Amino acid sequence: MKPIALGLLLTLSLTTQAVAKEKTNISAGLAVDQQLSAVLEVDDQYRFTLGNGGTAFDYLFQHGTFDNPDIPVDWYVGAGGWAEWDDDYGVRLPIGLDWAINKQISAYGQVHPEVNFHGGPELQLGGALGVTYSF
Known part of the structure; x- marks a missing residue:
């Protein structure tokens, strides 16, 4: 699937999910994931995530506290x-840590083992650092 089509598909699914709920918690920010x-x-x-190097979508299915x-x-x-x-x-x-700096600002860091399918399956290791502001 071409990256632009994948990005549009992910945006549509994210928008649909946000509209389906009555009240959503939306955060926006910057990260080093797909470059800046x-x-x-x-x-x-x-x-x-939409960056200089590409796009990514993560569904965070398990959260926990220490x-x-x-x-x-x-x-x-x-x-x-x-x-x-x-x-x-x-x-x-993605496996990561999320640090609540204050009520609206949080920072996260993650590592993500990944499989690259272009040209045959290849196992890789990536990472990301980001800061988000909640509205």
Whole structure:
């Protein structure tokens, strides 16, 4: 699937999900994921990234906290897909930490093992760092 078509498909699914719910928690920010990227996050569960190098979409299906309430860091695991503008594309498994800096600003860091399907399956390891502001 071409990266532009994948990006449009992901945007449509994200928009549909946001409209279907009555009240959504929307965050926007910047990240280093697909090179320098803009990030849109809905309900702390759907993360769409559009950057200089390509696009990515992650569904964060598992969230957790650490036992110490003084640590404002949560963890998450997700599943997603990515496509680069040079026709590389694949799936990934983001595993990360989310730090609530204050009520509206949070930072995250993740590693994501990924499989690149362009030219045959190839296992890779990627990562991302980002900051988002909740509206």
